[in-house]
Amino acid sequence: MLGRGLPHLSGDRGPLPVPDRVLGQVRVAAQQRQRGPLLRRLVRVRAEGVVSGQHAGTAPVSAVLVREGVVDRVLASILSQLLHQAATTGRIRIFDDSLTAARDYIPVENVTTTILQLATASTPVPAAVYNLGSSFATTFADVAQWCARLHRQATGRPLLAELVPNPLPAAYQYFTCADTTALDNALPEPQTITPASLEARATALFEGFRDHATG
Numbered sequence: 001m002l003g004r005g006l007p008h009l010s011g012d013r014g015p016l017p018v019p020d021r022v023l024g025q026v027r028v029a030a031q032q033r034q035r036g037p038l039l040r041r042l043v044r045v046r047a048e049g050v051v052s053g054q055h056a057g058t059a060p061v062s063a064v065l066v067r068e069g070v071v072d073r074v075l076a077s078i079l080s081q082l083l084h085q086a087a088t089t090g091r092i093r094i095f096d097d098s099l100t101a102a103r104d105y106i107p108v109e110n111v112t113t114t115i116l117q118l119a120t121a122s123t124p125v126p127a128a129v130y131n132l133g134s135s136f137a138t139t140f141a142d143v144a145q146w147c148a149r150l151h152r153q154a155t156g157r158p159l160l161a162e163l164v165p166n167p168l169p170a171a172y173q174y175f176t177c178a179d180t181t182a183l184d185n186a187l188p189e190p191q192t193i194t195p196a197s198l199e200a201r202a203t204a205l206f207e208g209f210r211d212h213a214t215g
Contacts, residue, residue, distance in 0.1 A: 079105050079143050083202060086147035086159055087209035094140060096163035101174040102137035107201040110191040117187050125186045133178025134193040146199060150206045 076084070085092045114132055118125050148159040166172055184190040 077105065078103065078140065079138075079202065080205065082140075082143050082147050083150075083206045084209045086151045087154075087206050088213040090151055090155065090157065091160040091162065092144060092147055093162045093164055094144060095166035095172070097166050097169060098172070098174065099141040099144070100139060101172075102139040103173075103176045104133040104135070104137050104178045105198060105202075106132065106134050106193060107198070109201075110193060114183070114187070114191055117189065121187075128182065128186075130183040130186065131178040131180050132183060133176075133180055134198060135178060135180050136193075136195065137175060137177040138195070138198065143202070146202055147206070150203060154206075154210060 082092050082094065111132060144161060148161075151157070151159040180190070
């Protein structure tokens with residue numbers, strides 16, 4: 001599991017609502033194209049804002065549990081965990097051997113848009129297993145720097161970072177990057193993600209976590 005071993009914070013106010021527009025778009029597509037079971041499985045990607053790639057070439061994204069319109073953060077990506085910690089406590093915890101680790105993240109809007117393209121394409125997309133991601137890896141150190149900048153901008157105070165031992169280094173996932181060539185070739189208008197757009201989406205996610213914690 002991504003981010004395995006990072007503790008969840010006490011005082012968490014619970015799961016975040018899944019945006020109605022995300023679930024609504026998928027339901028409409030499912031009804032129109034009668035591909036409900038497929039789309040219901042696919043919408044189990046991270047609906048809180050950003051998803052993280054798993055093993056490149058196998059599972060393209062990490063799943064979350066969607067229950068009654070809310071998102072369970074038990075399976076949150078490391079990016080979401082660190083942003084949530086920074087936004088709600090001003091402190092992050094990260095494994096001391098993972099600063100150079102890197103993973104592939106993708107905004108949920110790009111996921112849902114791609115799912116809708118696959119479901120509503122005028123010419124059926126060939127049946128296959130497709131990787132879906134940003135096609136570039138972002139280091140944990142970069143994510144930590146984003147957290148520090150966002151926390152300082154929001155509070156005027158420095159972010160506290162605690163490096164903790166990794167209890168399972170042999171089993172930890174230090175790198176993921178999705179090869180989306182097959183998907184890009186299959187879609188007439190594949191989604192494009194840049195490092196700048198990913199950072200902007202992470203900023204919005206931080207602000208959402210902070211608003212949820214203080215609102």
